[in-house]
Amino acid sequence: DAGVTQSPTHLIKTRGQHVTLRCSPISGHKSVSWYQQVLGQGPQFIFQYYEKEERGRGNFPDRFSARQFPNYSSELNVNALLLGDSALYLCASSASSGTAFNSPLHFGNGTRLTVT
Amino acid sequence: AQSVTQLGSHVSVSEGALVLLRCNYSSSVPPYLFWYVQYPNQGLQLLLKYTSAATLVKGINGFEAEFKKSETSFHLTKPSAHMSDAAEYFCAVSESGSARQLTFGSGTQLTVLP
Numbered sequence: 001d002a003g004v005t006q007s008p009t010h011l012i013k014t015r016g017q018h019v020t021l022r023c024s025p026i027s028g029h030k031s032v033s034w035y036q037q038v039l040g041q042g043p044q045f046i047f048q049y050y051e052k053e054e055r056g057r058g059n060f061p062d063r064f065s066a067r068q069f070p071n072y073s074s075e076l077n078v079n080a081l082l083l084g085d086s087a088l089y090l091c092a093s094s095a096s097s098g099t100a101f102n103s104p105l106h107f108g109n110g111t112r113l114t115v116t
Numbered sequence: 117a118q119s120v121t122q123l124g125s126h127v128s129v130s131e132g133a134l135v136l137l138r139c140n141y142s143s144s145v146p147p148y149l150f151w152y153v154q155y156p157n158q159g160l161q162l163l164l165k166y167t168s169a170a171t172l173v174k175g176i177n178g179f180e181a182e183f184k185k186s187e188t189s190f191h192l193t194k195p196s197a198h199m200s201d202a203a204e205y206f207c208a209v210s211e212s213g214s215a216r217q218l219t220f221g222s223g224t225q226l227t228v229l230p
Contacts, residue, residue: 040222043220092160105160107161
């Protein structure tokens with residue numbers, strides 16, 4: 001089975017622009033989470049979606065938004081890009097929504113966003 | 117609020133030597149703890165997890181970690197380092213009810229010397 005796939009792999013944007021990142025979960029996985037990993041730091045939680053509903057939101061400004069589609073794929077949108085938004089954006093999927101720790105997170109390889 | 121501190125942003129060991137990567141956590145409720153590994157230009161891979169079943173947790177690739185509540189620690193060890201273990205390692209914590217919402221430490225870059 002294919003793992004979590006993210007597109008594009010690399011992206012360069014200018015300050016003030018908008019960006020859309022895409023994620024396809026592992027087949028059968030209904031939960032998608034987004035993380036931001038700034039260079040030299042650990043990933044930071046942005047959003048979690050399960051069955052197309054938002055189940056959690058991290059401490060990020062309203063410029064960040066996401067959605068999940070009926071096929072469980074997901075998009076992360078960032079408006080009015082800032083230099084500080086430059087990071088690796090990771091998508092992770094799992095079979096369950098929350099407390100079932102026997103269903104671990106499976107991470108994609110990420111989208112590297114550079115804002116100039 | 118939960119948090120994780122990883123002591124040592126860079127650790128170097130010789131091939132065949134003991135690997136010890138340190139992680140201390142802070143949590144207001146009994147935590148769930150994880151170790152992930154990240155190879156260059158890749159996402160994160162789960163090494164092992166602690167979910168209160170047993171304090172000594174065995175993971176993949178010969179890694180294990182011990183949960184010590186009195187020390188609020190969850191250090192990662194491997195008896196004998198291999199060149200392929202060179203990567204960045206992240207400790208993460210999740211409080212009950214938010215398994216998909218992890219708080220990660222800042223990571224430890226492990227270098228294995230020949």
